[in-house]
Amino acid sequence: MNARYLLWISAPLALSAGVLWLSAQEPKADPKGAVEGIKVAELANQLQAREKQVAQKEAELRQTEQRLTTLQAALDKDRIDLAAREKAVQDALAKLENLKVRPVIDPQIIRTYEAMDPASGAPAMKELAGQNLDVAVALLAGMTPKKAAKLMDQLALLDAKLAGKLSERVGLSKPKDPAA
Known part of the structure; x- marks a missing residue:
């Protein structure tokens, strides 16, 4: 056999033996x-x-x-x-x-209602209150207390509920500022 063949056969055998020997060794713990x-x-x-x-x-x-x-x-x-x-x-x-x-009421209308006989002014006030309650309130509030009292007395005979309503609204309302 040729040395070359011997080398080709022995080299892998040596390597395999080395690998087997290393694998058989116990691993060292690092x-x-x-x-x-x-x-x-x-x-x-x-x-x-x-x-x-x-x-x-x-x-x-x-x-x-x-x-x-x-x-x-x-x-x-x-x-x-x-x-x-x-x-x-x-x-x-x-x-x-x-x-x-x-609302502001023309003083002429206030004087007209004050001049009326309370017995004939009461039906007119009732009609006015039916059409515009605010105007009736302002008209009564603008009258002198004595004449308004006579008119309300007659109105109470015709319609006590309306007289009470007008009295309440007059009492709760205040005059509108004419400058505004």
């Missing part, structure tokens, strides 16, 4: 490698635990955001309702104030 392996495993576990905590916090934050959004919508709706109610109250107050203010 203290650094072992510690690093434990650290990596611990860090991986800690990282997973932290990721779970973060995911849980994110879920809680999403739920809180949803609740806040719902509450914000309810607050906005309540704010709109409150604004509408406030406007309604303001309108009602303005209307009430307008009812309390009597």
Whole structure:
């Protein structure tokens, strides 16, 4: 046999024997490698635990955001309702104030009603109150108390309810500012 053939056959056999011999040896424990392996495993576990905590916090934050959004919508709706109610109250107050203010009546008409006989002035006042209660209130309020009392006395005989209503409105009303 040729030396070359011998080399080609013996080299792989030697390598195989070396590999078998190395694999049969007990592995030496590298203290650094072992510690690093434990650290990596611990860090991986800690990282997973932290990721779970973060995911849980994110879920809680999403739920809180949803609740806040719902509450914000309810607050906005309540704010709109409150604004509408406030406007309604303001309108009602303005209307009430307008009812309390009597219109300005021409003094000539007041003198005419004062000059009338109370028995004939009462039906005229009843008719006027039926057409425009505010004018009747302003007319009575403009009369002298003595003449208005005689007219109201006769009006009470015709329609006590109307006389009471006129008295109430005269008492609650105030003269309209002529400068306005």
